[in-house]
Amino acid sequence: MSWKSDIERVRAVAWKDLTVERHTKANFNSVAFLGALILMLFGFALGADSTALRTAAAGVLWLAVLFSGVLAFARSYQVELEGSALESLLLYPGSRWTIYAGKLIANLVFVGLMEIVIIPVALALYHLQVPDRWPTLIAVLMLGTFGFVTLGTFYAAMASRTRAREVLLPLLLFPMMVPVLLAATEASNALLNGDPMGNSGAWIRLLVAFDAIFFVASMFAFEYVIEE
Amino acid sequence: MGEWRFIIAAYTITWITLLGYGVYLVRVRKRAETLRDEAVRQLRRGDS
Amino acid sequence: MTGVTIAEPASPSRTRAARFPGFGLIAALVFAATQAFALFTTPPDRDMGNLVKILFVHVPAAQVGLLSVALLLVSSVLYLWKRDERYDLVAASAAEVGVVLTALTLALGSIWGRPTWGVWWTWDPRLTSTAVQLLILVGYLALRSFVDEADRRAVWSAAVGILGGLNVPIVYMSVKWWRTLHQMQSSPSTVDPVYAWGLRLNDVAMLLLLIFFVRRRYEAARTQREAEEMLESAALGRPVPNEAANG
Numbered sequence: 001m002s003w004k005s006d007i008e009r010v011r012a013v014a015w016k017d018l019t020v021e022r023h024t025k026a027n028f029n030s031v032a033f034l035g036a037l038i039l040m041l042f043g044f045a046l047g048a049d050s051t052a053l054r055t056a057a058a059g060v061l062w063l064a065v066l067f068s069g070v071l072a073f074a075r076s077y078q079v080e081l082e083g084s085a086l087e088s089l090l091l092y093p094g095s096r097w098t099i100y101a102g103k104l105i106a107n108l109v110f111v112g113l114m115e116i117v118i119i120p121v122a123l124a125l126y127h128l129q130v131p132d133r134w135p136t137l138i139a140v141l142m143l144g145t146f147g148f149v150t151l152g153t154f155y156a157a158m159a160s161r162t163r164a165r166e167v168l169l170p171l172l173l174f175p176m177m178v179p180v181l182l183a184a185t186e187a188s189n190a191l192l193n194g195d196p197m198g199n200s201g202a203w204i205r206l207l208v209a210f211d212a213i214f215f216v217a218s219m220f221a222f223e224y225v226i227e228e
Numbered sequence: 229m230g231e232w233r234f235i236i237a238a239y240t241i242t243w244i245t246l247l248g249y250g251v252y253l254v255r256v257r258k259r260a261e262t263l264r265d266e267a268v269r270q271l272r273r274g275d276s
Numbered sequence: 277m278t279g280v281t282i283a284e285p286a287s288p289s290r291t292r293a294a295r296f297p298g299f300g301l302i303a304a305l306v307f308a309a310t311q312a313f314a315l316f317t318t319p320p321d322r323d324m325g326n327l328v329k330i331l332f333v334h335v336p337a338a339q340v341g342l343l344s345v346a347l348l349l350v351s352s353v354l355y356l357w358k359r360d361e362r363y364d365l366v367a368a369s370a371a372e373v374g375v376v377l378t379a380l381t382l383a384l385g386s387i388w389g390r391p392t393w394g395v396w397w398t399w400d401p402r403l404t405s406t407a408v409q410l411l412i413l414v415g416y417l418a419l420r421s422f423v424d425e426a427d428r429r430a431v432w433s434a435a436v437g438i439l440g441g442l443n444v445p446i447v448y449m450s451v452k453w454w455r456t457l458h459q460m461q462s463s464p465s466t467v468d469p470v471y472a473w474g475l476r477l478n479d480v481a482m483l484l485l486l487i488f489f490v491r492r493r494y495e496a497a498r499t500q501r502e503a504e505e506m507l508e509s510a511a512l513g514r515p516v517p518n519e520a521a522n523g
Binding site for chain 3: 154155158159162163164168171172174175176178179182183186197199202206210213217218221224225227
């Protein structure tokens, strides 16, 4: 019985996160647009050479996701802070993991939708061709995003409640992102270039392992962090 | 040989860093003790 | 929820602290001695020449830096388990000393790398994961500096410290994998056994310094927390749970 109510709570938290009106900070349009803007700026930074762009494309795409994604995480806790709804959420007895899961899902949807918007932009700007193994590439994108959102949801629970939230979240999150970023970028890069050396499989397995480790760790640690 | 430049630089930086941190530790301790003395003073004042 | 349980009155801890500068002096002397030993009694390396002597500071700093991360990790776990604020203060002290040692490691690695390979930086697994380690430690301290409430700061730091500490070996492995795939030159991991003693002795000396630094930093942090608790009690007009009248 409590399992069902837990799932219900997860759904409720996720739904609220996605639908409630935010008064300030990042709404979806701004964040998606920022992602595209970052892609463009990197394009300028790298120069017009097509080879350079294509080589850097996977990494740049992930960086664009990272830089604009952090805004989504901060946003996730904003409403609770404004309305002190976090205390009411915590008043309900029982598992804190439902709050984590709900926010995780909401953030996954948010960042996922943003990626759907900026990927075509990346394809165009960086002269990319949709590879044969595009379903695998989509899987890599989802796995990388999951690792990112898992950690981001956790760290934002703290950072958004401090004075220096804008700088603290990236400062805490990005060093933790190195393994996921490496694996996702390498796998994406390999797949975009037709995977000549067959590396992508190894990186994908590594990515899955990282996701699992960070998901368990974040969910476990979230319990401590949301109470205080 | 030019390599001794780097060796000397390495050892100098090491000592400066470690001694510097030692000095910092003394300052931090003094600051904490001053704060504590102040706190004790305030408490005594409160009691009387 | 209370913070520090001030079990012992101030005076004994002060005399204990008074004895500790002796330890610091000894540690510094030992370090100077081991450095001199390594610097003057070891032969130049076949490939690196005298530059190998830089490793006598670089490697101990790296290893003891890693040790302080381990200390941070263990203290953080202990704090979440026992909820004794002293573990939190040990963790914070370990992190701070870790920043110093890790930064030193990177600087020395850079100084060693420039004449050896011609570059100030390489993306080799150890150097790269050490850089990430520094960022993790700095992030940890930054978090602490932005949280004013002691209990929240301790719990949050412990969570961040644990995740960060666990990430260090993960980063190392992922960068190693990343580098093998790109078939880059890895830095020489084996050093001629003639240097083994020099390295070992300097390791021990650096370890003594770590103990001294962490202990001192912890004591200062402890004193500060005591003071903060007393000030809080004074402000609230509450009776104080410790022997504050002893001074």
